[in-house]
Amino acid sequence: MTKMLTKSALALFDSLIAFDTTSRNSNLKLIEWIESYLDGHGVSSHRVASPDGSKASLHASIGPAVEGGIILSGHSDVVPVDGQNWSSDPFAVTRRGDRLYGRGTCDMKGFIALALAGVPLFKDGKRPVHLAISYDEEVGCLGAPALIADIASQLPTPAMAIVGEPTMMKVVTGHKGITVHTVEVLGHEAHSSLTHLGVSANMIAVE
Template sequence: MTDNLPTAARDILAKLIAFDTTSRNSNLQLIAWVENYLSQHGVSSTRVVNADASKANLYATVGPNVAGGIILSGHSDVVPVDGQDWDSDPWTVTERNGLLHGRGTCDMKGFIALALAAVPLFKQGAKPVHLAFSYDEEVGCLGAPAMIAEMAAKLPKPALAIIGEPTMMKVVTGHKGITVHEVEVLGHEAHSSLPHIGLSANMVAVELMHDLADLARTLWEQGDPDSPFVPPHATLTIGTMAGGTAANILARRAHFVFDLRCPPGVDPEAILAPFKTKVAALNGEMKQAFPEAGVSIHQLSNAPPMTPTGSREAEAFVRRLTGDNGAAGVVSYAAEAGQFQQAGFATVICGPGSIEQAHQPNEYLAVEQFARGANFMERLAEALAR
């Protein structure tokens, strides 16, 4: 491995980390920077924007526009640092004891930086590399589908897609799917000493959350002990909740958001069907008492799982580049890999760093992992040159 690629990648990583692309923010400054970088290397790129053009995916073909190329994909957004105790500025790459600290170094701007640093090498290939950078992965894999659909329609058929989520540069061929739902409850305000003339949205929300907690325990108990996933069962957690205005007022509004993560072959709709039936029944009862009251459930996102189906050749190709001879793994987190697979691309996950560091205060990517990622990019360029 030459020194040029790791050095260039470190410089690019510093630029990418400096953009606060927490999912609640726009990512357009980062996208503009990447567009300019690619343009300097003679590579044109295409934006696929969201409904109000405040965020964008970006894809680009590096090398000849022919079939048989490789997709390298990563998400540009990161999770919040709010309330976390960081020892250094999360928006500045800080090296300590062989670890590169910063929000997104591991998940997953490190992979994006390595892919961009390798652009000069990829340009020389006989087969192309298709870069694909998305938005809003961290809030339900919302951004990628529109980009994936456009790539599937417009690009010469790629051989495979590599999603660079952190796997310690091991090959992963399966991940869980995720559905995210929001439940909103509208009650009828009254003095808290007179609950018979009002309806507390909080009390209804608590009842429904209790049902979900019971469901989560049932899923735990019904887990397949032979499943390769850890944990082996579908998981359900409530991520956010809010409601009420004062201790002595029956709450007018309450809402909460939960996610359900299912292994391949487990139907989230079947799991949630009894809960949705109860929501519908409660909604009717509440409206009978107070027409403005009620409860509703809305699906915010639904990302499919990834399975090993159709990925054998892709797995073998990536193994040759990484030197990974172990058994293919699976991961319990959701990713955009299932969306690429659903669109017809042979797909694997492989990237530097450990998922255990993702979303943590003082998130880091080990320098050793960054170097392995750089070596992977150089080997990929060599493989595509032939």
């Protein structure tokens, strides 16, 4: 079974890498390909289109429609290859020894290929496995929020999510984040000769 799964994953890997899903491009052909693959296994999937319709995220559930499943999450876009000294075609998998080279092999089409290869096995599980594939992660995680909202509104609550980012084979249970706040500080204007009658918004903001 392991050899069959590996062979299936490698074939899927070749197909996924062949799509030039650099973030500036549409990913719809890749999404269509994945939809067709899932349909061939009797698995329905759901698109979540970008605002302009040029890209889409996708989610699908395999197994029983019960709570407590696992989300396997990956992004479909890759970073550019412009101006880089590639010695092989970045959009074709090249094998050198025990390594596979191509744009997106680690980040993250390799993980997506493994998730898709497991679909036949997931169908017999006692808990569902949900696939979640987003767009535009490399340029700000633009596709993920709508995908998450769609999953939350349609699927039974999962127990956890595994995001298959490359981590040198170490389990990472958290990640750095960022939060942005817009703050308005109000003062009270006064003439410079009567500063005791005013309130400096700048001074309050500094505090």
